[in-house]
Amino acid sequence: MAANKIFSPKRFGLLMYNDLLIHFKGYVLYITGIGVFMYIIMTWAMYISWHFTQNDYIPFSAMFGIVLLIVIGTAFPSFNNKVTAANYILLPASTLEKFLSQFLIRVVITIVLFMFIFHFATDLAQNSFSPEKRIMLGKQMIEEFSFSELWNSINSNLRDKIAFLFMLFSLMSFFFSTRLFFGKYAAIKTFITGTILVFGFIGIMILFSFIFYPDETSWYRETIALKEYEICKDLNNTQLYAYLVAYISWIFFLVTGYFKFKEKQV
Amino acid sequence: MIVSESISFNYKRKSSLFTDLSIGLDNGIIGLLGKNGAGKSTLLKIFAGLLKPNTGRLEINGYIPFKRNPDYLADMYMVQEEFVLPAVTINYFVKAHKFLYPRFDEEKLHRIFDEFELQNNESLHKLSHGQRKKFLIAFALASNCRLLLLDEPTNGLDIPAKSLFRKILVSSVSEDQSAIISTHQVKDVDTILDEIVVVEQGCIAFQNSTENICRKYGFQTVPSLNALENIMYHEKSPMGYRVIVPALESESAIDLELLFNAIIHKSININ
Numbered sequence: 448m449a450a451n452k453i454f455s456p457k458r459f460g461l462l463m464y465n466d467l468l469i470h471f472k473g474y475v476l477y478i479t480g481i482g483v484f485m486y487i488i489m490t491w492a493m494y495i496s497w498h499f500t501q502n503d504y505i506p507f508s509a510m511f512g513i514v515l516l517i518v519i520g521t522a523f524p525s526f527n528n529k530v531t532a533a534n535y536i537l538l539p540a541s542t543l544e545k546f547l548s549q550f551l552i553r554v555v556i557t558i559v560l561f562m563f564i565f566h567f568a569t570d571l572a573q574n575s576f577s578p579e580k581r582i583m584l585g586k587q588m589i590e591e592f593s594f595s596e597l598w599n600s601i602n603s604n605l606r607d608k609i610a611f612l613f614m615l616f617s618l619m620s621f622f623f624s625t626r627l628f629f630g631k632y633a634a635i636k637t638f639i640t641g642t643i644l645v646f647g648f649i650g651i652m653i654l655f656s657f658i659f660y661p662d663e664t665s666w667y668r669e670t671i672a673l674k675e676y677e678i679c680k681d682l683n684n685t686q687l688y689a690y691l692v693a694y695i696s697w698i699f700f701l702v703t704g705y706f707k708f709k710e711k712q713v
Numbered sequence: 714m715i716v717s718e719s720i721s722f723n724y725k726r727k728s729s730l731f732t733d734l735s736i737g738l739d740n741g742i743i744g745l746l747g748k749n750g751a752g753k754s755t756l757l758k759i760f761a762g763l764l765k766p767n768t769g770r771l772e773i774n775g776y777i778p779f780k781r782n783p784d785y786l787a788d789m790y791m792v793q794e795e796f797v798l799p800a801v802t803i804n805y806f807v808k809a810h811k812f813l814y815p816r817f818d819e820e821k822l823h824r825i826f827d828e829f830e831l832q833n834n835e836s837l838h839k840l841s842h843g844q845r846k847k848f849l850i851a852f853a854l855a856s857n858c859r860l861l862l863l864d865e866p867t868n869g870l871d872i873p874a875k876s877l878f879r880k881i882l883v884s885s886v887s888e889d890q891s892a893i894i895s896t897h898q899v900k901d902v903d904t905i906l907d908e909i910v911v912v913e914q915g916c917i918a919f920q921n922s923t924e925n926i927c928r929k930y931g932f933q934t935v936p937s938l939n940a941l942e943n944i945m946y947h948e949k950s951p952m953g954y955r956v957i958v959p960a961l962e963s964e965s966a967i968d969l970e971l972l973f974n975a976i977i978h979k980s981i982n983i984n
Contacts, residue, residue: 452782465812470799537763709781
């Protein structure tokens with residue numbers, strides 16, 4: 448019974464049903480809008496290009512990734528104002544169920560849908576051209592998009608690729624939790640906080656460089672003196688630090704987001 | 714049943730709203746009265762679990778509200794003074810929410826809709842403020858939750874709707890339910906209350922059942938004060954004076970506005 452107050456599959460299902468029913472129109476508009484936008488962009492890019500290769504898909508998938516982050520940033524839409532936030536908090540479901548339902552809809556389902564939309568939009572854009580434009584002198588002038596090709600085009604080892612995926616997931620977790628941290632004007636506050644964090648980090652690096660390596664640092668040459676040393680084969684200290692940040696920070700964002708939600712007062 | 718002991722609360726960077734608030738409430742229709750800013754809405758939010766008291770103990774039907782146990786939330790419905798409803802039809806809203814409240818009674822909902830003249834297929838966004846309030850009140854009553862928290866429910870209702878609200882509330886709240894109505898428009902609810910609670914300066918200034926009040930006090934309108942002895946409180950009115958005196962031989966209807974003013978001016982002792 449104690450577990451029931453934390454998570455009940457039936458209640459979770461009802462909460463999902465509630466969310467989908469209330470936001471159905473909004474979701475359909477989002478998906479359609481993004482699909483149409485992507486189709487137009489891809490068609491235009493293929494039209495102006497003489498030979499559209501697999502590598503040409505990379506900037507568009509990066510752009511689509513940014514749109515995905517923005518959409519994930521719309522999680523917990525009720526926290527835009529106090530009245531709707533109160534309504535959401537008072538919905539008869541546990542905090543974990545509410546948190547998970549948002550995660551499932553705004554992250555998991557959104558990622559799957561986005562991948563589908565991207566693939567569909569590129570296919571549709573490609574098929575909008577005449578066979579003559581697509582194949583010239585027996586050569587495929589607009590190459591077909593494939594996720595596996597995109598994955599293979601990342602010129603790194605598997606460890607770096609997985610770290611890259613985790614870093615993306617950490618970014619998504621940050622965007623997912625922003626409304627829980629900031630409430631109103633979450634996007635602007637996220638941008639400001641992110642900027643402060645990045646510049647703060649750089650500032651600390653500069654400060655430490657000047658303190659600990661005064662001979663190797665100057666305002667004209669190197670402002671940050673990084674000492675690299677090998678920890679084991681194919682792994683130095685900077686890489687390890689980057690891996691740790693990439694692999695772990697999503698846990699921090701999700702867990703603090705959850706407890707922020709749990710303790711939220713309206 | 715609500716039991717609170719020595720609750721204190723203050724908003725961030727503001728002075729204490731409640732310092733040592735203790736209260737026990739049984740089932741029935743309870744009027745939570747107080748001046749603007751006395752903390753009525755805050756107290757309802759604390760009862761709902763939206764705010765956490767700084768100190769003290771609060772238990773409602775065996776639950777601690779701020780823990781937001783889903784079983785507690787499924788047995789409690791709050792109609793806030795300000796509200797935002799999604800851009801869907803009434804039917805859609807009901808479909809999406811009714812399963813979350815295990816005691817929800819759809820027949821009761823449609824009965825109340827009929828009385829309030831609401832249509833299932835109307836879009837919530839196209840309704841007037843008063844109609845939306847009626848819808849929320851109807852939904853809250855149909856949820857059959859054991860605790861109903863109604864914050865200024867008559868604000869935005871026209872005169873016929875106010876009297877309809879009183880009628881519907883009395884017929885809808887059963888013996889195992891508590892409906893706490895926070896209002897500063899005391900005239901809107903004076904005939905339907907089982908218990909009256911007045912919040913003043915962070916404390917409970919008065920709490921008594923309407924039955925006891927009728928037994929203890931008499932409410933009269935007299936042309937002059939000369940003929941009366943033991944006047945506890947009086948106010949000038951177009952007909953002469955409205956007075957509170959010790960209980961009369963025959964019970965008189967409670968003049969809630971007069972009683973409220975008497976409490977605020979400390980002319981009537983607590984309980």
